[in-house]
Amino acid sequence: MRAFSLSRVGAILMKELIQMRRDRLTFAMMVGIPIIQLILFGFAINTDPKHLPAAAVIEDTSRFGRSVFAAMQNSRYFDFIATADSENQAKEMLARGDVSFVVTVPTDFGRDLIRGIRPELLLEADATDPAAASGAVGAINQIVSSGLAHDLRGPLETLKQDRPPVDVVVHRLYNPEIITQYNIVPGLLGVVLTMTTILMTAMALTRELERGTMENLLAMPARPVEIMIGKIVPYIGLGFIQVFVILAAAWTIFTVPMLGSLSLLLFALLVFIAANVTLGYTFSTLARTQMQAMQMTFFFFLPSILLSGFMFPFRGMPVWAQWIGEVLPLTHFLRIVRGIVLKGNGLADIVPELWAIAAFWAGVSLVALLRYRRTLD
Amino acid sequence: MTIAGALPTDEVIAVRGLTKRFGDKTVVDNVDLNVKRGEIVGFLGPNGSGKTTTIRLICGLLHADAGEGTALGHDIRTESGLIKMQTGYMTQRFSFYEDLTIRENLDFVARLYDLKPRKDYVDRTLERLGLTNRQNQLAGNLSGGWKQRLALAACVMHEPKLLLLDEPTAGVDPKARREFWDEIHALADEGLTVLVSTHYMDEAERCHRIVYIAYGTIVARGTVKDVVADSGLKTWVIHGDGSGKLMAELRNLPGVEQVAPFGTDIHVVGTEGGALETGVTQVAKERGLKAEHGETSLEDVFIKLMTDAQANEQ
Known part of the structure; x- marks a missing residue:
């Protein structure tokens, strides 16, 4: 027997090629x-x-205020979608995540400007995701100065010299020190749960199929919904063990603040984990093998991580990508967890996001029950 | 429909015209099957003849494309849930959980059937099948015979009225097989009805009745005696020379269908009539060997049925 035989390598190689060709799904995915x-x-x-x-709080109606808003709008960083009547109302909009910025033009803004007192212009940014706000915050001084340049002519020309005519005050709310971990760690909670819980339950039925135990299970009197509940509940428990590990690490190692209610967060986690394990179970009703179930999980996981707002700012994506993102449970969970942990959001603030996850959950449950094969046909 | 009412109550399985296609291949073709209460019916046929598919159709694991009938008085097409409650189905391949112990597997089944008190059911079943000493062994570590016993235990624990066994003794040693069949007979004596598929002729002979299926069609049925008699086969045994040369010569004789060596004997099987007898005795005489009448075995009959069915198919 030779130490190395090309023929033997060829035998293995040919066999792999044939098997690769037979496994169409894997090939298509590659x-x-x-x-x-x-x-x-x-x-x-x-x-x-x-x-x-962005929302505007307008306490001064001079033309200078209008010029500032126009310049901000023209910069394309800001889209003024609402005018808030009061500072409180604007804060609520920020808390709910309806807007990323609140721009306040204070009383006597125009008068102080003309007098050369350098009035303050307040920019409040939602800094739960520091990356999302950084571009606009970085450009704001330049935008305001050039916006007013047109108005400051003739006798007002001197106001432009030396210092900027307006003192732009930036408040980074919820994460004033721009600590990335405050954004990433709560987000990781959702990412880790998405990955592991889906993967675990995606194996639920394919494992029975591959080991040949499915035939027996079908021959015994168990209904699809009974099997589904029995198969996913243990993994909800497993998900909560991960939750406690991650939360403990978040508070001790990363010193992430906790402004909201823990029990509200746990409730939201229950809905989120349940939606994910059910999705995994749905994959297992669609897949024929454990390999396929893993591929499906991976296929779902990538957009979850990239389009949910975890890695890249959600609002930076084109509208069609945002629509895809809106379907994913992780997108909504990230808003919930950042809202509760960093903003101190209450139940009323997170209800729309909870509903979105619950709707997803109901949808995949339905698919699972419809797709469950009661027979071996 | 009206089948359940029309048939006597002791018909445990009564199906007519059962047909199942996979793609364009008809695997079960217009099968009628009746099994009475307390009967042990052997279901025989070559590999791929449709035995497993028929059994699966009866217990609701597959939907029939055509045909109708009842199992335990319930419509097999619409009431498979009710049939499952009173049926024990032992799959061809071991299909319990290898990473669970014997006891854990039985506990699982007992819970599925909602048997109460569960511990009593499990203990009794372990005792009955002699599994008590091994109850804490992982099913995956058991030998073929013990696995089979566990599977039987699991499908009789809920005291079903009908037992469907799909090649239950494949890969099991002779002693375990005999014990298994003793258990099956004991269960039948208690009124359990059994439909069992098998390849083993000795097992077929332990059934009250046999049904032979080939290419999805039933080609013979009745008691072993009937099936042998109906085949019209006669057997001659030539003693003293089991050589291939002699066998080749015998095969060419008129009326000979099968020639098979049994040690230093040769069994010659053919259709009834003068040609077989004259030919065989002639050849034996030429060589100075002794030829005498033998008993036609079930195996001889099945090989003929299989060959005939093959000829029809092609």
């Missing part, structure tokens, strides 16, 4: 995944988001 990902993520991801929603 070719399809790169194309889809290039197109999807290549166009969707934008690390310098423009058109972030």
